[in-house]
Amino acid sequence: MSAKPDKPAERRQVVRYAFYKLDPAWRRLPADRQAAAKLEFASTIEQFHGRLLLRSYGLVGVRGDCDVLLWQVAEDLEALIDLQAALNHTDLGAYLSTPYSYLAMTRRSIYEFKEDPNTPSRVVIKPSEARYLFVYPFVKTRAWYTLAKSERQRMMDGHVAIGRKYPSIRLNTTYSYGLDDQEFVVAFEGDDPGAFLDLVMELRESEASAYTLRDTPTFTCVQMSLLDVLDALGGAGAAHAVDRRPARADGFTPVGAVADLPPGSAKRVYVGSEAVALFNVGGAIRAIANRCTHARASLSEGVVDTTACTVTCPWHEGRFSLETGQVLGGPATLPVAVYRVKLEGDQILIAPAEAREPSVA
Numbered sequence: 001m002s003a004k005p006d007k008p009a010e011r012r013q014v015v016r017y018a019f020y021k022l023d024p025a026w027r028r029l030p031a032d033r034q035a036a037a038k039l040e041f042a043s044t045i046e047q048f049h050g051r052l053l054l055r056s057y058g059l060v061g062v063r064g065d066c067d068v069l070l071w072q073v074a075e076d077l078e079a080l081i082d083l084q085a086a087l088n089h090t091d092l093g094a095y096l097s098t099p100y101s102y103l104a105m106t107r108r109s110i111y112e113f114k115e116d117p118n119t120p121s122r123v124v125i126k127p128s129e130a131r132y133l134f135v136y137p138f139v140k141t142r143a144w145y146t147l148a149k150s151e152r153q154r155m156m157d158g159h160v161a162i163g164r165k166y167p168s169i170r171l172n173t174t175y176s177y178g179l180d181d182q183e184f185v186v187a188f189e190g191d192d193p194g195a196f197l198d199l200v201m202e203l204r205e206s207e208a209s210a211y212t213l214r215d216t217p218t219f220t221c222v223q224m225s226l227l228d229v230l231d232a233l234g235g236a237g238a239a240h241a242v243d244r245r246p247a248r249a250d251g252f253t254p255v256g257a258v259a260d261l262p263p264g265s266a267k268r269v270y271v272g273s274e275a276v277a278l279f280n281v282g283g284a285i286r287a288i289a290n291r292c293t294h295a296r297a298s299l300s301e302g303v304v305d306t307t308a309c310t311v312t313c314p315w316h317e318g319r320f321s322l323e324t325g326q327v328l329g330g331p332a333t334l335p336v337a338v339y340r341v342k343l344e345g346d347q348i349l350i351a352p353a354e355a356r357e358p359s360v361a
Contacts, residue, residue, distance in 0.1 A: 012106050013073050013125055015174045016080045017135055017185060019059070019066040019100040019219065026095035027234045034235035037091040042226050042238065044086050045070075049301050049314075051079040055127050057221035060232045066099050068229055069221045071133065071187070073125045092230075100217070102137055104174030104185045110149075111156045128170055129223075129295030129316060129331070130189035134196050136218040137182035144211035155208040162206055166199040168192060182214075193220065225296055252342055252349040259346055261285065266311075268300040271350060276339055278348065279322055281306050286322040287339035287350045294318050294332035 026034070045054060052074035060067050074080050080103075087093045106125060144152065163171060170189040177183045190196050203209060227238045248254075255269040261280045268290050269276050275290035277300035286309070290299050297315035304311050309322045318332035325338040339350040 011124065013075060014077050014080060015104045015106065015125060015185070016070075016072040016074075017100070017102040017104075017187070018070045018072065018084070018098060020068040020070070020096045021066045021099050022068075022233050023095040023097070026092070029235070031236035033091070035238055038227065038230040038235075038238035041087065041090050041092040041230060044090055045083070045226060046301070047086070048079065048083050052083065053125070053127070054083075055133075056224060056226040056229045057133055058224045058229045058232045059219065059221055062220050062222070066219070067233055068096075069133070069135070069219065071127070100219075102135075102176065102182065102185045103180040104176040105179065107175050109173070111153050113157070113160055125172060125174075127315065128189045130170065131191045131223055132189070132193060132196070133221040133223060134188040134190070134193075134218065135221060136186060136215050137176070138184040138186050138212070139182055139214040141211045141213045152208075155206070155211075159203065159206050159208045162202050163199065165202075166195055168195050169199050223295075225291070225298075248349075251351040252340075253351065254347050254349050256348050257346045258285070258343065258348055261348065264304070264306065266300045266302075266304065268298065269350075271339070271352075276350060277311070278350075279304055279311065281309055281322060285341045285343065285348055287341050288320065288322060288325050289337040289339075291336075292316075292318055292320075292332060293327075293334035293336055299336070 026037075029037075048054070052072055054073075055071040057069040057071065058067070059069060072080055072083065087096075163169070168190055172187040172189070174185045174187075175183070176185055188196055188199075224232070231237050253271050255271065255276070255278065256267070258280075261267060261278055263280045263283055266277060266279045269278055275298075277288050277290040277298070279286045279288075279300075281304065288299065288311075291297070292299055292313045292315065294313065295315055297313050299311050299313060299320065301314045302311040303314070304322075310319050310328055311322055312319045312329075313332065316331050317329070318327065319329035320326065320332070320336055321328055323338075325335040327333060327335055338353045340353055342349045342351075
């Protein structure tokens with residue numbers, strides 16, 4: 001009886017870097033259709049919360065052949081396939097092409113390096129709050145693999161030593177050989193493009209770089225909220241299509257029905273141009289600004305502790321009080337705005353904390 005092949009014991013993730021280009025014809029559509037298409041696209045992505053991690057980046061003004069990057073991380077390939085199929089069925093999706101798409105997986109390196117407490121796990125992608133993401137596919141020469149492993153290890157030690165001279169730049173290496181055309185996809189996170197430029201210039205002179213066959217194209221991507229990324233495409237702003245009912249004389253704005261927010265649930269609503277996260281905590285409705293003050297993640301997608309009345313940011317696990325907006329756990333340092341809540345029948349109404357009801361004569 002033949003032995004079964006070994007399965008990876010470590011947890012691995014499937015990673016996709018999907019770059020999209022907008023057909024300019026979309027910008028000539030009616031404004032209402034443009035705005036509705038952006039909201040439909042964003043809503044479709046939100047439906048996959050819990051199945052995958054997704055970060056959005058803009059490339060408008062940076063490259064001419066693509067406008068958007070959706071960095072996607074999932075536990076299984078089917079989630080990535082299902083997301084793309086769903087996006088293809090949206091109105092905006094009909095006007096998007098995919099000039100570049102890279103598929104990879106996480107895994108542990110075959111090389112051994114001295115532990116660095118600042119180096120994240122190689123098998124679990126945890127995007128940072130960095131402003132920029134620098135992405136490129138990577139292929140080594142065949143001659144590299146004819147070298148003894150000890151020789152490759154020696155050169156990689158030098159390569160890594162250079163990288164550690166730039167602690168503000170964080171590396172994510174994913175493996176593609178056998179899954180896609182490249183061997184690796186590398187993605188560097190950082191806040192300073194100049195620091196990244198200096199890093200790769202120095203890496204270019206390392207001994208290991210002589211065995212690089214290809215490391216282009218290279219993409220400089222700017223982290224933005226999904227709606228900001230979509231608005232950078234041009235056309236009517238996404239908020240154009242949002243149901244923004246005007247505030248009443250007492251400062252409160254109706255934002256929905258209690259029946260649409262069952263206990264334990266959360267949703268994003270809009271007051272004017274501001275996104276607000278609503279939470280039903282054991283029957284009590286709480287409302288705070290939707291964007292985390294650390295890296296602008298959507299708090300309506302966070303994890304709620306109904307006992308402590310807190311929400312934990314889905315990106316970097318900053319924790320906020322739903323009652324006061326105060327930070328209860330880093331990395332965020334600034335509180336989020338809190339909105340007052342009023343119920344009238346089945347309607348939820350909210351107002352900024354500083355708003356006051358007019359006095360009655």
